[in-house]
Structure formats: structure tokens, C-alpha cells
Amino acid sequence: xxxxxxxxxxxxxxxxxxxxxxxxxxxxxxxxxxxxxxxxxxxxxxxxxxxxxxxxxxxxxxxxxxxxxxxxxxxxxxxxxxxxxxxxxxxxxxxxxxxxxxxxxxxxxxxxxxxxxxxxxxxxxxxxxxxxxxxxxxxxxxxxxxxxxxxxxxxxxxxxxxxxxxxxxxxxxxxxxxxxxxxxxxxxxxxxxxxxxxxxxxxxxxxxxxxxxxxxxxxxxxxxxxxxxxxxxxxxxxxxxxxxxxxxxxxxxxxxx
Amino acid sequence: xxxxxxxxxxxxxxxxxxxxxxxxxxxxxxxxxxxxxxxxxxxxxxxxxxxxxxxxxxxxxxxxxxxxxxxxxxxxxxxxxxxxxxxxxxxxxxxxxxxxxxxxxxxxxxxxxxxxxxxxxxxxxxxxxxxxxxxxxxxxxxxxxxxxxxxxxxxxxxxxxxxxxxxxxxxxxxxxxxxxxxxxxxxxxxxxxxxxxxxxxxxxxxxxxxxxx
Numbered sequence: 001x002x003x004x005x006x007x008x009x010x011x012x013x014x015x016x017x018x019x020x021x022x023x024x025x026x027x028x029x030x031x032x033x034x035x036x037x038x039x040x041x042x043x044x045x046x047x048x049x050x051x052x053x054x055x056x057x058x059x060x061x062x063x064x065x066x067x068x069x070x071x072x073x074x075x076x077x078x079x080x081x082x083x084x085x086x087x088x089x090x091x092x093x094x095x096x097x098x099x100x101x102x103x104x105x106x107x108x109x110x111x112x113x114x115x116x117x118x119x120x121x122x123x124x125x126x127x128x129x130x131x132x133x134x135x136x137x138x139x140x141x142x143x144x145x146x147x148x149x150x151x152x153x154x155x156x157x158x159x160x161x162x163x164x165x166x167x168x169x170x171x172x173x174x175x176x177x178x179x180x181x182x183x184x185x186x187x188x189x190x191x192x193x194x195x196x197x198x199x200x201x202x203x204x205x206x207x208x209x210x211x212x213x214x215x216x217x218x219x220x221x222x223x224x225x226x227x228x229x230x231x232x233x234x235x236x237x238x239x240x241x242x243x244x245x246x247x248x249x250x251x252x253x254x255x256x257x
Numbered sequence: 258x259x260x261x262x263x264x265x266x267x268x269x270x271x272x273x274x275x276x277x278x279x280x281x282x283x284x285x286x287x288x289x290x291x292x293x294x295x296x297x298x299x300x301x302x303x304x305x306x307x308x309x310x311x312x313x314x315x316x317x318x319x320x321x322x323x324x325x326x327x328x329x330x331x332x333x334x335x336x337x338x339x340x341x342x343x344x345x346x347x348x349x350x351x352x353x354x355x356x357x358x359x360x361x362x363x364x365x366x367x368x369x370x371x372x373x374x375x376x377x378x379x380x381x382x383x384x385x386x387x388x389x390x391x392x393x394x395x396x397x398x399x400x401x402x403x404x405x406x407x408x409x410x411x412x413x414x415x416x417x418x419x420x421x422x423x424x425x426x427x428x429x430x431x432x433x434x435x436x437x438x439x440x441x442x443x444x445x446x447x448x449x450x451x452x453x454x455x456x457x458x459x460x461x462x463x464x465x466x467x468x469x470x
Contacts, residue, residue: 038335038341039304039335039337042304044301044336044337045337045341046334046341048333070338070437070438071338071341075342078342
């Protein structure tokens with residue numbers, strides 16, 4: 001798994017953002033280190049602390065660094081001169097909270113530095129798409145996360161041409177719809193599975209989005225009782241679709257009570 | 258006291274004087290920063306320079322490079338705000354440029370300061386007129402180099418550099434900030450002198466005070 005470093009002026013802000021993101025993953029999260037505050041309890045950032053955090057999580061897979069603003073960026077660029085690891089270290093301009101959540105989920109699923117960074121940087125897409133639905137942010141209708149997975153989706157002709165294609169539909173039973181936690185479970189369930197799976201909200205006519213994209217799935221904004229269509233191709237297409245139909249039927253483990 | 262070169266002791270006196278000046282001007286720096294930033298420049302610089310004076314007192318350096326690098330690292334870890342990496346880079350690069358020497362002449366000190374400024378530019382991506390510390394230091398070093406080309410010693414070069422820095426600092430007042438926290442204010446940042454340009458000018462004031470006394 002790639003390493004993740006969270007740089008903030010405020011230790012409380014960094015810890016809270018990490019705690020929020022960790023709710024999305026299970027027992028074995030990716031290596032995460034916080035570099036927040038300067039000196040003795042001062043609001044600020046410290047390049048030496050950032051370098052130490054990078055070295056702490058580097059394990060050969062690359063390190064993605066999230067920053068809040070201002071000196072966090074300066075300290076992080078400076079830290080790349082102080083660190084001792086030879087891992088690729090990338091400072092991402094992804095949004096702090098949304099990006100971190102997307103990154104932790106995808107990193108936990110074993111994605112590469114490139115994939116995690118791309119997903120994190122597209123992480124504003126879910127919120128933009130949600131607000132656009134409510135007329136709140138009309139400029140954001142073409143949010144990148146909503147677009148990117150759609151571009152991956154095969155055209156109708158290509159679909160029928162792929163002999164491995166499997167499709168199934170299932171109604172969403174979760175009271176809160178397909179929100180962040182179930183979306184993260186989908187990404188993790190598909191990690192390492194030999195299948196390319198897309199999800200369409202048939203009821204709302206939204207999608208398809210890639211099943212590997214937390215933000216893409218969240219951007220569907222699928223609500224309870226909407227019918228989801230899963231379409232997969234590849235060696236384990238049937239298995240992938242079956243798994244998702246089963247998970248959807250069980251309400252992604254949220255129907256316990 | 259000769260002013261044709263600056264000794265290790267004078268470099269230490271310079272840093273100590275800089276600490277005294279930022280302490281004297283702490284509320285003024287903070288007032289400037291509260292107009293266009295997050296109101297912490299005064300306290301950040303005082304905290305950083307107090308840590309520097311304490312550090313170089315506790316671990317006396319035997320060469321200019323070691324001294325200046327220690328100053329830079331101390332600022333990086335103690336300031337907290339953007340002035341930490343920016344001033345930190347200034348002193349670290351100065352140290353690398355100065356090398357393991359016990360004294361610097363006017364040309365060598367000018368070259369070290371120039372290397373420091375280039376480091377600041379690489380770090381903060383500031384250009385002339387962005388309303389930053391660059392707007393005080395860059396004209397100061399241009400004046401320094403011109404004076405040295407005319408045969409000035411450290412004291413004479415520092416004196417013309419200070420005048421240029423003050424002029425550059427005052428010229429930041431009408432500018433709209435394009436870097437740092439002040440840039441969030443856009444047009445509203447105009448009409449205030451830049452705090453970073455002000456503290457940078459104190460660096461040259463401290464040098465004049467040190468080598469002219």
C-alpha cells in the first residue's frame with residue numbers, strides 16, 4: 001500500500017480528517033502519518049516534521065502528501081529536500097477532506113500512487129454533482145469525477161461485442177442511499193478482482209461510473225429504492241457482478257437493526 | 258572595528274540584533290499582518306529568532322556555513338508560518354554559498370544573500386511586485402552589488418542596501434498581493450505595507466547597526 005502523509009497547521013484538524021477517513025476502511029489501513037503544528041503546540045507547519053512523516057510511511061510503494069494551505073505547501077516542498085527515502089513522493093492538490101477519504105479507501109484497496117492521486121484530485125466531483133442536482137452549483141454539472149468513469153464505459157456496440165460481459169440489476173435498500181461507506185465497500189470488494197465493472201443508477205438515469213472510483217460511485221447520488229445496474233467484463237465478471245448484487249441485497253451490512 | 262569584512266562574531270551579532278529589532282517591532286509586524294494576513298508575523302518572527310539566538314548561543318559554530326545552516330533549520334522548525342520555510346531557505350542557501358569560512362567580505366556576503374534570495378524565489382515562486390519579502394530584498398541586493406562593484410566595503414554596501422530595501426518595502430503599500438495569505442484578499446490587500454517586506458528590511462537594518470557600530 002502507498003503511504004499517506006497529512007500536513008496541517010492544526011494537529012486537531014489533521015487528526016479529525018484522518019479519523020473521518022479511517023471510518024471508511026477496515027482493520028488494516030494504509031500507512032498514514034500526520035505532520036501538523038510547529039514547535040510546542042503552535043498552529044503552523046514544520047518541514048522537518050513533514051520529512052519525518054514521509055520517511056515514516058515510505059515503504060517502496062510511493063507516498064502521497066495532503067496539505068491544508070499556505071505554509072503547509074511550502075513546508076512540504078521543503079520536506080522533499082530533507083527526507084531520506086528514495087520513494088516517489090507526490091504533493092497532491094486534492095481537496096483536504098474529500099481527497100483524503102478517497103485516497104485512504106483506494107490506497108487500502110492496493111491502488112498505485114498514480115491511481116490514488118488521480119482519484120483524490122477528482123474528489124470534489126461528488127459534492128459538485130450533488131449540489132448541481134439541487135441547482136446549487138450549476139457550473140459544476142460536468143464535474144470531472146462524473147465524467148471520467150463515464151468515459152471508461154464501453155459504448156453500446158462494444159458492450160454487446162464483449163463475450164465476457166455480465167449484467168445484473170438490484171434495488172438499493174439502504175435508507176441513506178449509496179453514500180460514502182457503501183461506496184467504499186464496493187471499491188474494496190472489487191480491488192484485485194479481474195473485472196471491469198460499471199454501475200448505473202437506472203432509476204435516475206445516471207452513470208455508468210467505474211466501480212473502482214469511490215467518488216464516481218458517490219457522484220451517482222443513488223437513493224433508496226433506485227435500481228442499480230452492474231455491468232462487468234473480464235475473467236471474473238460474473239463473480240464481480242454476483243458479489244455486488246449480494247452486497248446490495250444485504251444493504252451493504254447496514255440493515256442489522 | 259574593521260568593516261571591510263564581516264567576522265563570525267559579527268554575523269552572530271547581526272542575528273542577535275535582528276532578533277532585537279523584530280522584538281521591538283513585534284506589534285507593528287503583527288498589525289501589518291492583521292490587515293492582510295493571519296496576524297502572526299510578529300510573534301512568529303520573534304519566536305523563531307529567539308530560538309535562533311538560543312541555539313547559536315548553546316552550540317557555537319566555527320564557520321559561517323555551519324552557523325547559517327543552523328539558523329535556517331532552527332527557523333524551519335520553530336516559526337510555524339510561511340516565514341519559517343522562506344527565511345529558513347534564505348539562511349540555508351546563504352550557508353551553502355558562504356562555505357566553511359570564518360569571515361566574509363562584501364562581495365562574498367552579497368553573493369551569499371543573493372543565493373538566499375534565489376532560494377526564497379524557488380520556494381515561494383514570488384516575482385517582483387507580488388507584495389512579498391522579495392520586493393525589499395531584491396532591490397537591496399541590486400544596490401549592494403552595484404556598491405560592491407564601486408569598491409564598497411560591508412558597511413557601505415549594507416547602508417545603500419538598507420535604503421533600497423526601505424524604498425522597496427514602502428512601494429509594496431499600493432500593491433495587490435499575489436502570494437501568501439494576503440492573496441486571498443485580492444484588491445483589499447492594497448493600501449497596506451507587506452509584513453514580510455518589513456521584516457526583511459529589518460534584516461538590513463540589523464546589518465547596518467552591527468557593522469557601523
